[in-house]
Amino acid sequence: MVLRYVLAVLLVCFVFDAKSDDEGTSQWVKKVNEKSSEEDLDLTPTNNERVSDTACRTDNNKIGDCVPYYLCDPDTYNIIIDGSTLIDVRQMQCGTYLSVCCAHGNTIPEMEKNNITAGSAKLPGQTAITSSRPPISLATTTESLTEPNEERMYTIPSQSYGQCGWNDHNVFITANISSTFANYGEFPWAVALIKKQNSTVWTQDSYLGGGTLIHPSVVLTVAHKVDKLTAEELKIRAGEWDTQTMRERYPYQERDVKKILIHPKFFKTSLYYDAALLFLESPFNLENAPHIAVACIGRSLPKPNTECFSMGWGPDFLDDGKFITILKKISLPLVGAADCQEKLQKSRLGRFFRLHKSLTCAGGQPDVDTCQKDGGSSLVCSIDTKVNGTRYAVYGAVAYGIECGIADRPGVYLNVPEVSGWIDQQMNSEKYGTATYTI
Template identity: 40%
Template structure:
């Protein structure tokens, strides 16, 4: 998430600035058929396909195929029957004799919320690319119309945080215009252009969207929503999916925290394929108020208690499309790498450029009691995000 040019969440921020100027604020059957003179269609998972060498095969992940030449296959002979199917872009057509079952590694997990499973847990050298399982609570909120196992960034509605097997936390402004039956949540995602990860992602439909009752575009306060899922995520055999902890007391100003996401953050560059991350220092709220007041449209706007400021560093910030993603800070008292969520990415002004301003985020510590109350009303146990 490196930034060199001016970008922001334009659609939301434009409305936000416009209304502030007027005294308000607003802000994804195994039957062979003869070849036909029609365009190939995507093969169902595991469906019969034909390799480039005209061998009968099945659509599998790349790591499930040990490609070999087998010219004795019936489909290598003249006048052989062939399937009209082609595989999804994330899979390849593998000859049946070359299909293998890859060995799944035994990955350990820790009890409780907020654990990060880095590839090099003893070597904390920061990179802008997140490792697989590094942030197992990260959720991609997608349009339900997204049918492919891979998703385009246009299918991406918001980032989210898994705080219970059946509950995802996100920013209200990113989900406000969505209906529950229009979106779904994906957990365990890392590379959005491939299904070749060691463990598969999971998807769950949204049953209900609960937005904070006092949230409004007019003031941008209490910018938080909880997505209640139709079915819980399966965490039993999923070491790459985990629950996030929620912070109750904001760390000191200057504490370096981290946010993550898949959206495009550099003008002119393509969107990232794998999950990326960025460091964000907690910004003094009074200083943040002073800096924002220098802008003509924000000179009369007051930072609400439900807002935290973070970031504002040149060349490094969250930006376009990151809304709803968590901002996590390390729990210092733990011997292993463990995080709690203290913010939800909301709005950015002049992100990642010289003289950039800190971002305005939802303060999770302020919303903590509302989250617990909502959980109680839904019959959920709040111990999932407590530490």
């Protein structure tokens, strides 16, 4: 008897609700059909919300698009358009593909107004890469470390052609060098950032990345390599080529870092303005050291498809992540901003990704790319040649990519011309001047 009573009550409620819904629907249809002149109906979306073929509604009733979950900011439910949390800072990887509803919104920070600097932003962690090669001794000897010449603090010795950016072919090794590797002294401004350790052994964990010598006492690198370190933790090695031998024609030199300056607009999540200057305790001695020289800084990007080069001692992504022992040389064509943005939108960055003006692109050929631990190494393009030398200018520094060596997926680099004004300001402020790297 009780069961019948309960079923009867539920049936009455259902009929009442259905009737109410039908009456509401009928009234709405009647209102639409009447098209009252006193109250015109606006059936378009409000608040200028976009509607697309993949339109949906978020939990807070905003119109959005169905996008892979990693393209949706979990805090704001806005679509990520600047690559935040998605880019491979030459040291990270991202996850799988699921879809969520995410509203449109600009997640690019207003750095011009807020002067955002590096802070608590975090990136996915790096999977440690181990090397099968033995560690290298860094014991200081008179052969491996030349004492600095204080008189050369603000001048450059007459080296090659007495200007920035030249290499000296006279120091090249005539033996057959694979195109995978740079020749000895081919990029004399390329330096290694090394984290100091208690021992005198340089393990691959202590090799942080690359940098560019722009003054005997100053190195340009990317901010994300040094923003969590103090100057006391760093040293710079110049004149290195083969990390497995001390038998090279000229010894390498090492200098401690005295001061780190990071671009005030550096935004680590998306690597905007990813620039840093490292000021050294003492200058590198360029006298009688043709394998060490300062680079030129380019003031405007060359046209797309210009052949350029990058370098570094990072691991070989084609050889199970084994570390390179001889400085590698990667030939990369420049890619225009619009073309690069379009190509990166086809990656996990998605169709809403926007390339920031402080970044530029190069590469895109299969199996040819910079990769993990190459961060900070320069991207250089030839600007002049002579019988015994080639002159280069620096236009970029390795920042990030979406995996390594994928066809039609360029790597992303710091746009050095875009930050050259800031470099000038800091060099003048520190009393070093700009002459050493000016073309």
